[in-house]
Each structure stands twice: as structure tokens, then as C-alpha cells.
Amino acid sequence: MSDLKKVAIIGRPNVGKSSLFNRLARQRDAITSDMSGTTRDVKKRVVTISGNRDFEILDTGGIDYSSELFSKVAEHALRAAKEADIIIYMVNGKMLPDDEDRELFYQLQALDKPLALVVNKIDNEKEEERYWEFLEFGAERTFPLSVSHNRYFNDFYAWLEEYIPPREEEGELELEEEVDPFAEMLEEIHFDEQEEEEEDRDIKVALIGRVNTGKSSLLNALVGEERTIVSDVAGTTIDPVDESIEHNDYKITFVDTAGIRRRGKILGIEKYALDRTEEMLEKADIALLLIDATVGVTELDERIAGLIEKFKLGSLIVINKWDVREEKSYEEAIDDIRDELKFLHYAPIITVSAKTGQRVHKILDQIVAIYERYKQRIPTSKLNDVLREAISRHHIPSHHGAVVKIKFATQYETKPPKIALIVNHPNFLHFSYKRYLANYIRSKFDFEGVPLDLETRKRGERKIDE
Incomplete structure (x- = not known):
């Protein structure tokens, strides 16, 4: 130093x-x-x-x-x-x-x-x-x-x-020591975008879930006023309703979405509401997935959770109605939810009661923390240090006798974080090894609540895919 x-x-x-x-x-x-x-x-x-x-x-x-x-x-x-x-x-x-x-x-x-x-x-x-x-x-x-x-x-x-x-630079294991022109090109393209993200203090949060899971009640509890109509009749909310508050120097904008029903039961205005929900999710940063603690995770909950994957959002699983759930230990309840929502393994879980306000205030801190991770950029040097560690622990499998080498990695996008792996044979890197690398990177950097995309490319590919 x-x-x-x-x-x-x-x-x-x-x-x-x-x-x-x-x-x-x-x-x-x-x-x-x-x-x-x-x-x-x-x-x-x-x-x-x-x-x-x-x-x-x-x-x-x-x-x-x-x-x-x-x-x-x-x-x-x-x-x-x-x-x-x-x-x-x-x-x-x-x-x-x-x-x-x-x-x-x-x-x-x-x-x-x-x-x-x-x-x-x-x-x-x-x-x-x-x-x-x-x-x-x-x-x-x-x-x-x-x-x-x-x-x-x-x-x-x-x-x-x-x-x-x-x-x-010190000697590298498996990775090329030279400064890579692709990485420099990516930094040049995305540098201004990164700086804008650092200044961005607006977080768009989508509330999604089945009908009557308590989205409107949760919104009211979060913003501290009766902003939306709350009713025991399923499907009260039709149009998404925006509400903004300030928290920890961030402007958090909530969108209370229409309850989502099975597609076979969506008729007329509810079909319109589902379309509006998907339009809103395209612009959101973070999704709060509401699960009814008295019901547990249903097949429809899993389908709704799939929207989070589709739109690559940061996510927080909110178990509502915790105060009136069946007698089940916390550990057992969480294990059941984790088992049903395996593809959201990276999402933190919080148990709340929108009706009584139990732990609702902690949601705001979680939103800010997840957003900070959602927009974080890992320096190329640190990312490649971790990549070397991962390769040294578990070497890259060959593909039908062909040697597969990862030359280096670079993060080329945020919100969500996207990482390009520059590989001599991009199509030969097995998906299970990519999953291993993603999990290893997660273990070294804090990406809780954030999807992580790893993409394989050849050296010199200049196209940045969404």
C-alpha cells in the first residue's frame, strides 16, 4: 500500500x-x-x-x-x-x-x-x-x-x-496473464452506465403473489397509510398502484399489483391486470414475492415466482400472515418453502404480519441491501482471483477429449450482474461447471437476493446481449 x-x-x-x-x-x-x-x-x-x-x-x-x-x-x-x-x-x-x-x-x-x-x-x-x-x-x-x-x-x-x-500482475493459474482487450472494451462501453447506477437512488419494487395474499395490506403497512383499498374479497386490486417513500437516502417506489389467478380463470379485466403486471415487472428492480403462511407454497406460487426468474429481478420472499399460521416450527416452515422454491435459493426469506405490522419495517432495510448488491460491480482483478481459486479447487472438465480453458472473466453489466467467461470453446463448458462457478462466486461476493448470469464467449466477441 x-x-x-x-x-x-x-x-x-x-x-x-x-x-x-x-x-x-x-x-x-x-x-x-x-x-x-x-x-x-x-x-x-x-x-x-x-x-x-x-x-x-x-x-x-x-x-x-x-x-x-x-x-x-x-x-x-x-x-x-x-x-x-x-x-x-x-x-x-x-x-x-x-x-x-x-x-x-x-x-x-x-x-x-x-x-x-x-x-x-x-x-x-x-x-x-x-x-x-x-x-x-x-x-x-x-x-x-x-x-x-x-x-x-x-x-x-x-x-x-x-x-x-x-x-x-502475479502469475496466474489457467488464466492468461495479458491484459485483455475485450475486458477493456467492455469497461469503456459500460463505464458511464456504471457511474449513473452509482448515483441512482431510485428503487422500483414490485409486489407479486397469488390473489388475497395481503399485497395491499403490506403496502399500507410499509407506507404507513391507507393508500389502497383493502378487502377480504379476492381480487380487489386491479390496476397496479404506485406509492413512493424515502428510506436511507433512497426513493423506494412500490407497485401494488393485481392478484394473479390461474390462467384458466383469468377473464376480461383480470387478464388485463396480469398483462399490466408483466409490463411493470419489466421496469422493476426488486420483487417481493408474497406467500400466505396459512397455505404454504402452491403450484401457482411457483409459477408466479418464475416471473422473477424471467425478468431477472432482485428478490425477497415475504411470508405473510405469520401470526395466524398453523403450529409449525420456524425451521420446518422455512425448509418447506426452500424446497418448493429451489430456483430462488439465493433469495432471503422474511416472515411478517402485514395486519399487525410484525417485522414489516425490516423489509425496507432488506430492499436497500438487495438493491446495493443488484447494482454492484466486481472489479475484474478480484473476479479473476476468485476464478483462479475455483479452477484450482475443481478443474474444468474436458469435452470429448477437447481441452476447455477459461482465459478470464469480466462483469459487463449490473442490474442484474452479468459476467462473461472468455473460453476457447464456449459451447464445450458444461452447464454444471458454470453452475459450480456461479455458486463459488456467490460464496466470495455478497449476491444474496440477486440473480447472477454467467455467459460464455470467445475472445473478441463484441456483441453485448441482453
Whole structure:
């Protein structure tokens, strides 16, 4: 770690330093807000760009001499700049350049280190005119950026790569040691999409289940008000009903769907309701599958659960009416459900009572946790480390005498996570071995509640399939 380059983000308060730190770190760790002076300490994080370039990023407090406290924060920030190998000085592109920014920039320029002037909050083409005003600073490199909208990052990353060397890779088992052009191509295609996902704070949650399992009651319990009509008559809900709440800095939008009956019994408006349900599932991120604890898992429940597989959603199995179930131990009840819903083995289970509110509040935390996993991206280097481990434990079977080799793996998509295995003979990798690899990857990374797609391809295939 001591050999890693240190990159310090310096600037006055409220210019977007913590937002850039979060984007580089691929997570929300620093607190971001519109209030000046939110960050007071220097935060550090080891991050990776371009798959194999590691460095330590330093997020510093805003430089402000308006009070004794802020003056100490500024002192820490400037000290971090002196310790850093590379400096990013950020300014607010929605304001015109001022003398204080110039003075601070020239002070950093005197340190004689790689230094870039980043003009943040250039959110659209019309605002680019303000960026040109900052060229008068005379910086060696000046970059317009919109951290919140993920614009103009390519040149900025290319500049960082000039000063951050690639990681020295160790010898590999079964996997090729070279840097793969396919992986680089995938990162280039999906990098912007990934950054947008990191900023995405909206979660769409579908409530699905048989008729009269308590979907409307659960929705009411979650949002804390009588938003939908609740009735003991099966099939009260026809149109999906949206309801949004805020939880842990996320906007969670629930869609209360029409109860699903056997296809043979779907007539007229209920057929319309089923079509609407499937349309909604195409746009959802997470499905809450409601099971009636007093009935257990029926054949129709299994078919409904199949929609989760069809649309590759994150999932949580919610056992409702737990307070009035038959006398059966928790372990026995859960084992029975797991046995009937084997294909949703990765989905967590929670037992609740929408009527009494028992454990309903825990559903919101589960939704956020599953969504974080649903949109996570595993760095290519870590993924291939795990792949080597898996191959060393259980070697790839040959196919009618043909040697099958996995050259490397890379995650090319999120929501849901999709991983490409680059194989010399893609069609020869047995499905059982792919299942073994998927389970092994699950054991090393937290994918609870999330489907995981593994796809085999040849080197150089450029088509990204949905």
C-alpha cells in the first residue's frame, strides 16, 4: 500500500469534492450535501480505475478561512496536498472565477506536482461557456466535469492514467496473464452506465403473489397509510398502484399489483391486470414475492415466482400472515418453502404480519441491501482471483477429449450482474461447471437476493446481449 500513488482532491467548500470521491470509490462513503463545510477530516480510500490501476484518493475538507474551525480544516487539506503525488483542484463551474480560487490554485501550482483544474457542475452544453472562463488560470490541464450527471469523464481518467501505473500482475493459474482487450472494451462501453447506477437512488419494487395474499395490506403497512383499498374479497386490486417513500437516502417506489389467478380463470379485466403486471415487472428492480403462511407454497406460487426468474429481478420472499399460521416450527416452515422454491435459493426469506405490522419495517432495510448488491460491480482483478481459486479447487472438465480453458472473466453489466467467461470453446463448458462457478462466486461476493448470469464467449466477441 505504501507504493500507491496518492491523489488529493482540494477545493473550497461545496464544489463537489466528496461527490467525486464517491464516484472514484464506487460507493457512497463520504457524506454529500448542499451545506458548506460538510467534510472536515481527510478521508482516504484505495480505488481502482481501468481494471488494474490502483491509487489512494484523499477527500479533504473545503478550504475556508471564515472561522477558526474552518481554518484548521483548510490547514489539514493543504497538508494533504503536500503529501499527495497528484492534485485535483476543484472549482464550482456555476460561478465565475474569483481571486481566492486563483490564489489557492497558484499556491498548489508552486508544489510542482501533477495538477489538474477540474471545473465541476458543467451539467450541459449551454454551461460549457463558463468553463472557458477558467482557462485564464493557466493550468497545464483543465477539465470540465459534471460529477452529478457523469459528463466529460473520459479525458479526466486518461490524465490520471498518465501518472498511475498499472498493477504488476502475479502469475496466474489457467488464466492468461495479458491484459485483455475485450475486458477493456467492455469497461469503456459500460463505464458511464456504471457511474449513473452509482448515483441512482431510485428503487422500483414490485409486489407479486397469488390473489388475497395481503399485497395491499403490506403496502399500507410499509407506507404507513391507507393508500389502497383493502378487502377480504379476492381480487380487489386491479390496476397496479404506485406509492413512493424515502428510506436511507433512497426513493423506494412500490407497485401494488393485481392478484394473479390461474390462467384458466383469468377473464376480461383480470387478464388485463396480469398483462399490466408483466409490463411493470419489466421496469422493476426488486420483487417481493408474497406467500400466505396459512397455505404454504402452491403450484401457482411457483409459477408466479418464475416471473422473477424471467425478468431477472432482485428478490425477497415475504411470508405473510405469520401470526395466524398453523403450529409449525420456524425451521420446518422455512425448509418447506426452500424446497418448493429451489430456483430462488439465493433469495432471503422474511416472515411478517402485514395486519399487525410484525417485522414489516425490516423489509425496507432488506430492499436497500438487495438493491446495493443488484447494482454492484466486481472489479475484474478480484473476479479473476476468485476464478483462479475455483479452477484450482475443481478443474474444468474436458469435452470429448477437447481441452476447455477459461482465459478470464469480466462483469459487463449490473442490474442484474452479468459476467462473461472468455473460453476457447464456449459451447464445450458444461452447464454444471458454470453452475459450480456461479455458486463459488456467490460464496466470495455478497449476491444474496440477486440473480447472477454467467455467459460464455470467445475472445473478441463484441456483441453485448441482453
